[in-house]
């Protein structure tokens with residue numbers, strides 16, 4: 001995916017800006033308006049070129065996000081974090097709802113664990129999925145549901161709710177409804193996986209699939225939002241998660257927040 005932003009601008013820079021320089025020089029006396037226009041076009045090309053370069057550059061400076069390139073996601077990060085989540089949440093790991101794209105991968109991994117029941121909500125289409133995923137859908141374990149509407153589950157149906165990526169695609173107006181919904185259907189905790197600002201995502205296909213590009217928000221933005229929505233962070237769970245992470249030299253490639261369920 002790093003190829004995507006770089007190629008078009010390189011193409012423009014090679015094929016476009018050099019002839020423009022010549023044009024500015026030869027025509028600057030005859031038509032000031034034209035030359036101003038060309039300078040503006042040149043500036044836009046330059047900014048575009050720098051922007052795509054800096055975007056490409058930042059991806060290599062963030063540790064551990066190599067997995068996220070190519071449009072992968074925090075959903076795959078949930079799978080990596082499972083042993084750590086087990087340490088932090090212990091008994092609460094017995095009845096889990098995962099919400100997010102590619103939920104079948106998380107659910108089928110959770111179902112392999114002993115004493116674990118798992119369900120999944122896929123916020124986007126379930127058209128192009130594996131036979132295994134289709135079978136989970138047929139059994140009613142995984143279902144498609146638009147997160148802008150109430151979730152089709154009773155209050156406290158699950159001990160733990162894990163959400164990955166999905167929230168990055170919702171505007172604050174919908175987040176205001178969706179986050180309390182996740183808390184409502186959980187009995188013990190909600191764990192939120194979101195992308196770090198500056199992380200690269202697959203842009204073209206992503207917009208087609210999710211309806212809008214991901215908005216990757218900072219940790220302070222999220223914490224402010226949780227407070228506004230009366231969702232409290234569970235500091236003891238956060239601490240346990242951190243301790244278990246450092247013990248295993250695990251560095252999450254996504255932001256992870258630990259929220260309390262409603263009393």
Ligand SMILES: *[C@@H]1O[C@H](CO)[C@@H](O)[C@H](O)[C@H]1NC(C)=O
Nearest residue numbers: 171172173174176228229230
């Ligand atoms: C979300 O809810 C909070 C508190 O109920 C409110 O202050 C805020 O304006 C809402 N934001 C949006 C975008 O609706």
Ligand SMILES: *[C@@H]1O[C@H](CO)[C@@H](O)[C@H](O)[C@H]1NC(C)=O
Nearest residue numbers: 088089188234236237260261
């Ligand atoms: C905080 O998380 C721990 C799991 O680490 C859980 O046992 C505890 O009940 C949670 N506290 C609240 C108030 O939700």
